[in-house]
Amino acid sequence: MNLGITQINCIIFCFFFVSLLCSLGADKAPCRCHIKTGFFLLLTLVFLVTAITYVSEFSFNAVFPDTLSKKVLNQIRSYYVATEYLSARENQTTFLTNNSVQQSPTQTTTLSVNHHVAHPSNYHFILDEPDKCSQWDPFLVLMVPVAPHQLEARNAIRSTWGNESSVQGKAVLTLFLVGLTGGAEAQQKLEEESRQHRDLVQSNFVDSYFNLTIKTMVIMDWLATRCPQAAYAMKVDSDMYIGLENLMSLLLSPNTPRQNYITGYLMWDRPVVRDKNSKWYVAEELYPEQKYPTYLQGMGYVFSNDLPEKLVEASKEIKPFNIEDAYVGACLKQLGIVPSSPPDPSQFKAYMWQYKREDFLSVITTILSSPQQLKDIWKDVKRPSIKQIRME
Incomplete structure (x- = not known):
């Protein structure tokens, strides 16, 4: 005592x-x-x-x-520290963290901690590429949320679809967004990687599964403030195969809107999970409705680049919850914007249980099991077909 x-x-x-x-x-x-x-x-x-x-x-x-x-006890409950990223498709979870101890010293805000923890004004960039878009002038920006330690996933993307800088005559830019590394040594390695590739953006939130909502809104903020000149952008997970030729054909179609447009794998009439034992549990106080509005599955959705600024603004009014793709859907509902069904919904697939080259030649997105699988499939998809060989 x-x-x-x-x-x-x-x-x-x-x-x-x-x-x-x-x-x-x-x-x-x-x-x-x-x-x-x-x-x-x-x-x-x-x-x-x-x-x-x-x-x-x-x-x-x-x-x-x-x-x-x-109030002090309630604040303490929100200061759990999560140091390891967990994939949205794993069965473990961490808790949504309060970032106020990591805010920029010059940051002042009157936003409620619990109400607006996902709002980008609470965070600042540690690693940034603020001039990338002015130098590149991309038509399409691919933003990949990834954990700091997932170097293998980043390198697999860099050697496959992330290496495509021009598709059908349009400039394409791929960037990775990460949160805090959780250690000085890991941070040093990340900074070295950034100097080498110039494709990393890092913000000062704890990188964890339950902070994917924060991660997504920080992506939207980066697009709105660093890359407003792009026509379209895509949020795409690090374990995805992207058929860029098919994606570009969709975006260049005269029927594709240039504003208030978002499409992907649509999720209709999804109930809000109230089971506290589930990692998808959302408390009624955070989202009182029994069903989510229509939203896009978070594995990969593409949108016109006027939306990021609007989504960031809408997030001021929407309480954050840990289902990041449904949260974006809630922000879209606040804006009065309805997600569009793609012209060919079969191009946005969750999984393809066996590899068939012809199937991968026609899709835009699908989930893969490993970085090595991405490299193997990409190599096979990109090889010349017998028909092409005969024509040559």
């Missing part, structure tokens, strides 16, 4: 009082003094415990009145 000045003074006074009584009666009755000493020590102990308890309770209540102490 750490005693304050008041408690220490109380102890000194009690022992001084006992000693004085003993000294007064010591010459007349030494034996009786011992009895008195024991008696007074007992009384002193009782008095001391009572005094310390009273002073401690008074001091705590003076500093932390009931309402303030509740």
